[in-house]
Amino acid sequence: MVKSLHRVSTIALLGGALFLASCSSSQDPAKPRTEFNIGWSIYAGWMPWPYAQQAGIVKKWADKYGIKINVVQVNDYVESVNQYTAGKFDGVTVTNMDALTIPAAGGKDTSAIIVGDYSNGNDGVLLKAGDSLSAIRGKQVNLVELSVSHYLLARGLETAGMSLKDVKTVNTADADIVAAFSSPDAQAAVAWNPQLTAMRGLPGVKEVFNSSQIPGEILDLLVVDTATIKANPNLGKALAGIWYETIALMQRKDAEGAKARAAMAKLAGATPEAYDKQLSTTYLYVDPKAAVAATTAPTLMTNMKRVRDFSYSKGLFKGAASADAVGIGFPGNKALGDPQKVTLRFDTTFMQSAADGKL
Missing domain, CATH: 3.40.190.10 (Periplasmic binding protein-like II)
Incomplete structure (x- = not known):
């Protein structure tokens, strides 16, 4: 977004x-x-x-x-x-x-x-390992800090009984986030389209939360x-x-x-x-x-x-x-x-x- x-x-x-x-x-x-x-x-x-x-x-x-x-x-x-x-x-x-x-x-x-x-799914939270948002606990998350991506992550964590204290965010410019998430070391990310689509297509990546779950x-x-x-x-x-x-x-x-x-x-x-x-x-x-x-x-x-x-x-x-x-x-x-x-x-x-x- x-x-x-x-x-x-x-x-x-x-x-x-x-x-x-x-x-x-x-x-x-x-x-x-x-x-x-x-x-x-x-x-x-x-x-x-x-x-x-x-x-x-x-x-x-x-x-x-x-x-x-x-x-x-x-x-x-x-x-x-x-x-x-x-x-x-x-x-x-x-x-x-x-x-x-x-x-x-x-x-x-x-x-x-x-x-x-x-946004009805244009923004999403991605994981490389794990089938649900609960698996994000303790992981580093690449995103544009203090943006709607940060807000989406906070809302998603709230629905899973967690908070931002349960993850470590890594400020990543939208121009760099696809490349950053492609690194083997990257664990999780939050992005918007069109970057979201490109990142979701990487092997082993699963979208575990998106903006359609917080409509409006x-x-x-x-x-x-x-x-x-x-x-x-x-x-x-x-x-x-x-x-x-x-x-x-x-x-x-x-x-x-x-x-x-x-x-x-x-x-x-x-x-x-x-x-x-x-x-x-x-x-x-x-x-x-x-x-x-x-x-x-x-x-x-x-x-x-x-x-x-x-x-x-x-x-x-x-x-x-x-x-x-x-x-x-x-x-x-x-x-x-x-x-x-x-x-x-x-x-x-x-x-x-x-x-x-x-x-």
């Missing part, structure tokens, strides 16, 4: 510095604009964005609302989120955990306007700067229109649907077969009504509390006295943490407009 070539611990320190800085400063009010930049990185559930640009769908919806939207690829996932946090992008594709621990914990008021999918906890989002979207609601309408038109197209079982998915696969550097396999473990909220229902369900607050508490326990809220220091807002004026310090908001406005046919 996380496409990081940097050490995530560095990001935690950056987030902490920004968090402290945010206590003494505030963002300048946004103004109406006509041109916007949206960052994205390669992941199965995010490939509709570059395809939509290639196919003219981005321009179609931007023209409808009299604006211009630039959909910009960043090769490194965490760098894309850092650039968004620094103000280079108006929005970015990001997981719920990273939206919380990087921009939100850094004091950047951020709104999740599209809940696109959740690892979310993939499109987030935007809150002040920007308030000042420019047409941006949200256009983005929702782009998203739902594109994913409806890729779901089609005819030649047009196959052509769209093949184009997305090419943009991701994968074969159509490999991309379709990744999509099979990605639960896309194709219907905007389903996305709204998931975002308004009590389960979202429960899951975000788990993510928040894990993040705080790992020191990702540097400078915060408690996990409540970074507030998370939900539909219906509900909040987790300090309601006066909400910097991550789940906003159903534009998904609801799509569901109502009002875009």
Whole structure:
């Protein structure tokens, strides 16, 4: 899920510095604009964005609302989120955990306007010896520390009556994890696709836990700067229109649907077969009504509390006295943490407009 070539611990320190800085400063009010930049990185559930640009769908919806939207690829996932946090992008594709621990914990008021999918097997825990997760006790585990892989491992251990104290994690960049796990000395690993698929195919390797066992906890989002979207609601309408038109197209079982998915696969550097396999473990909220229902369900607050508490326990809220220091807002004026310090908001406005046919 996380496409990081940097050490995530560095990001935690950056987030902490920004968090402290945010206590003494505030963002300048946004103004109406006509041109916007949206960052994205390669992941199965995010490939509709570059395809939509290639196919003219981005321009179609931007023209409808009299604006211009630039959909910009960043090769490194965490760098894309850092650039968004620094103000280079108006929005970015990001997981719920990273939206919380990087921009939100850094004091950047951020709104999740599209809940696109959740990992339904795209992230997994692998063992070279042992048929169940219980066999991981005492082993070294290669993973990107302080990422969703670390969170998945913690949740998996919890289901097996263990904790992170029962294993030794080895911080391994996503670019290096396939090679690292190929070493005879490697015992266990946590990874996301496409690396997960490659590692799972090694001799003697068994997947003993995956994200389908914690549905809805690892979310993939499109987030935007809150002040920007308030000042420019047409941006949200256009983005929702782009998203739902594109994913409806890729779901089609005819030649047009196959052509769209093949184009997305090419943009991701994968074969159509490999991309379709990744999509099979990605639960896309194709219907905007389903996305709204998931975002308004009590389960979202429960899951975000788990993510928040894990993040705080790992020191990702540097400078915060408690996990409540970074507030998370939900539909219906509900909040987790300090309601006066909400910097991550789940906003159903534009998904609801799509569901109502009002875009």
